[in-house]
Amino acid sequence: xxxxxxxxxxxxxxxxxxxxxxxxxxxxxxxxxxxxxxxxxxxxxxxxxxxxxxxxxxxxxxxxxxxxxxxxxxxxxxxxxxxxxxxxxxxxxxxxxxxxxxxxxxxxxxxxxxxxxxxxxxxxxxxxxxxxxxxxxxxxxxxxxxxxxxxxxxxxxxxxxxxxxxxxxxxxxxxxxxxxxxxxxxxxxxxxxxxxxxxxxxxxxxxxxxxxxxxxxxxxxxxxxxxxxxxxxxxxxxxxxxxxxxxxxxxxxxxxxxxxxxxxxxxxxxxxxxxxxxxxxxxxxxxxxxxxxxxxxx
Ligand SMILES: [Zn+2]
Numbered sequence: 001x002x003x004x005x006x007x008x009x010x011x012x013x014x015x016x017x018x019x020x021x022x023x024x025x026x027x028x029x030x031x032x033x034x035x036x037x038x039x040x041x042x043x044x045x046x047x048x049x050x051x052x053x054x055x056x057x058x059x060x061x062x063x064x065x066x067x068x069x070x071x072x073x074x075x076x077x078x079x080x081x082x083x084x085x086x087x088x089x090x091x092x093x094x095x096x097x098x099x100x101x102x103x104x105x106x107x108x109x110x111x112x113x114x115x116x117x118x119x120x121x122x123x124x125x126x127x128x129x130x131x132x133x134x135x136x137x138x139x140x141x142x143x144x145x146x147x148x149x150x151x152x153x154x155x156x157x158x159x160x161x162x163x164x165x166x167x168x169x170x171x172x173x174x175x176x177x178x179x180x181x182x183x184x185x186x187x188x189x190x191x192x193x194x195x196x197x198x199x200x201x202x203x204x205x206x207x208x209x210x211x212x213x214x215x216x217x218x219x220x221x222x223x224x225x226x227x228x229x230x231x232x233x234x235x236x237x238x239x240x241x242x243x244x245x246x247x248x249x250x251x252x253x254x255x256x257x258x259x260x261x262x263x264x265x266x267x268x269x270x271x272x273x274x275x276x277x278x279x280x281x282x283x284x285x286x287x288x289x290x291x292x293x294x295x296x297x298x
Contacts (some may be wrong), residue, residue, distance in 0.1 A: 007032035049079040092121035138168020164241030195297035
């Protein structure tokens with residue numbers, strides 16, 4: 001979007017088609033070139049007229065929003081439009097939201113603000129009502145598999161597993177590629193033997209899993225997919241996401257009571273929500289989670 005607003009050859013192409021003195025006509029078939037100096041800088045995240053705000057430690061602070069508003073008061077340095085992308089605005093607290101509200105109400109000229117969020121219900125209604133909504137629906141699993149195979153050369157079976165884990169998100173599917181496939185096998189093998197694991201082994205596993213907070217959402221998603229597969233296997237083995245681990249999923253599903261799988265899923269989901277919304281102690285939470293999961297396997 002930022003490139004589409006500012007691409008140099010895109011603007012030039014449009015100008016050539018019309019009277020040069022007119023505003024450039026933009027047609028639905030025009031795309032940003034991706035290679036001009038503006039596009040290249042925007043794509044690499046170094047263009048001074050495109051600002052991205054990301055949450056820091058699970059929250060968007062008021063100081064970040066104030067800094068952004070200060071930048072937006074300036075005219076674009078070289079582009080036609082200054083673009084600000086605020087990611088995961090549901091992680092703004094009330095004071096950050098209010099600070100942003102003023103700019104949303106009266107945005108400076110030549111400014112485009114893009115806010116991303118999982119769902120509008122997480123945001124202040126005053127923010128929602130001032131934005132135009134664009135919904136991104138999940139990409140079907142078959143289309144994701146196709147992208148991985150054709151564009152990234154991922155092997156068929158692996159592509160199918162990754163697209164199942166990615167919940168319709170292309171960026172997530174591309175991020176899960178490679179190293180996660182090995183981690184996934186290891187995590188699932190450890191989940192499968194929790195019942196026999198001693199306290200010492202479980203605490204050591206917890207330490208390894210919670211070493212990097214940024215990896216935790218993916219680790220927990222992998223656990224969720226594993227429990228989901230155990231639940232689904234007896235009814236429809238073809239719908240299992242982790243098709244390459246069908247044997248171990250069958251073994252575990254035979255000794256799990258469905259009610260305990262639901263409770264395991266709930267426990268993992270609770271931790272996932274907690275680490276995304278608060279500064280919880282991840283190591284302690286992981287200790288607690290693994291001990292609960294072990295108890296559900298008894
Ligand atoms: Zn361009």
